[in-house]
Amino acid sequence: MSTINRLTYFNCVVEMQSISLASKYLDVQPSSISRQLAALEEELGVRLLNRTTRSIGLTEAGKKYYEYSQRIVTELQEAKQAVNALQGNPSGTLRLSMTVGFGESVIMPLVPRFTRQYPNINIEIELTERVVDLVDENIDIAIRSGRLSDSNLISKRLAANNFVICASPSYLKTHGVPVTPGDLERFACIKYSYRGWRNWFLINESPMKLKIKEGLSINSVNGQKQLLLNDAGIALIPFWAVKKELEVGSLVQLLPQYTFSPYETLSSTYAIYLKRELLAPKTRVFLDFLSQNIPKLDEITNIA
Incomplete structure (x- = not known):
């Protein structure tokens, strides 16, 4: 008793x-x-x-x-x-930590809709590339891209990190179009300087690291996109970051018959949260909302 x-x-x-x-x-x-x-x-x-x-x-x-x-x-x-x-009626403060590129490109456009649906939930968002400690920093959900290390946390897959090679029509008109992956080393390549995303791999039965010209390097996916749009060169970038630009033609996908990645394997973006027997309602409804509202990004529609 x-x-x-x-x-x-x-x-x-x-x-x-x-x-x-x-x-x-x-x-x-x-x-x-x-x-x-x-x-x-x-x-x-x-x-x-x-x-x-x-x-x-x-x-x-x-x-x-x-x-x-x-x-x-x-x-x-x-x-x-x-x-x-x-x-x-879920309420309280929901603390989120997410990578800058995925947060700005995919999550931010959804947040106003979520807050209208759940007006009693206050949201605090940190955009960062560092790996946060959910317990020490009191984070409810962390959204991370890449390969996850083993941990006691729970992960929910949100989207595949399909990468595409692309450039602006104006850049291609001036410098030509690569016909094979090997041609890329002749072009100005905009590298993403985040640790683990610096290299470019051609994904075959045996992944092959590509030779690319040293030049521009930036630690932001959205920064890469702005450089692309301003004719700075060619970039390997997540499809979710440039989906709209490819659809309207302000960027052009190159070598669509090949699969590329900054890793030797393919990767995804995940929502990470603590392993708890009873998930807080504010956390549960946000995870459900993401599953229902994140655009289907697993399939790349090649736009010539």
């Missing part, structure tokens, strides 16, 4: 001044209530109730204990009601 249940029995007996009436109200046997009251007194090492054949009264210690016991049980009931209310 938990201490809270004993306190509930104790409070009910005090308020009804009768074990038999309390047993009827709580729908338990009088003997069970008597045993729990005796166990509570034994645990405290003090008598709480003066019992006679006709009545039950509080001792001086019992009066003091009842002041606290009543408040504890009342606050616990209020806490349960508050938690139950959250299930139907």
